[in-house]
Amino acid sequence: MESSPYQEHAVRYDRWFEDKPLVYAAELRALRSMLPDDRTLSVEIGAGTGRFAAPLGIRFGVEPSAAMAVLARQRGVEIISGVAEALPLRDSSADLLLMVTAICFFRDAEQAFREAWRALKPGGQIVAAILDRSSPLGQIYEANKAASPFYRQAVFRTAGETADLLAAAGFAKFSFCQTLFGQDLAAVTEDxxxxxxxxxxxxxVIRAAKP
Structure with missing residues (x-):
């Protein structure tokens, strides 16, 4: 994962969630709707500042940016330094792996998904949230990403493309949900x-299982 913009702008990134509370709430609702109830060991890959792991009850995170990790630890998330392409997790050790808008920054998404498959127990699940390039707002993000310190290096994918990569890594039993419709985040409502x-x-949000 490319960590330098997040290392340099960790506080700015974290403040976005306070500036966009309705967007953040909708994202959390979508993720909660896809998380399995039965999970002993769950880990967020690319945990950032802990904005998702902490409220979703995910105790552990993997994060390459030291500046982001400091904020995540303040939220009670136990951060392990590492990258998605070489997860610091044992084979078949996790029940759930969460990835939230991190896949577009992975240096090698295919390898990251192979690593996720390796680290999950048989029957374990991956829940991956992306900024969907095919959506109306996703097309705007794609067209303007060069102006963003966070997204200029991002590789935005569609949900279908992401599912294809997951399937190639061995995942099956796919489910999808979505939120943040329209073309302006300022129009997002409480419901x-x-x-x-x-x-x-x-x-x-894409959910899939390791057979």
């Missing part, structure tokens, strides 16, 4: 819908 499927909402 922003969470809908099945993908390609219309910016924030797409």
């Amino acid at each position: 922003e819908p969470i809908c099945a499927g993908h390609s219309q909402g910016l924030f797409a």
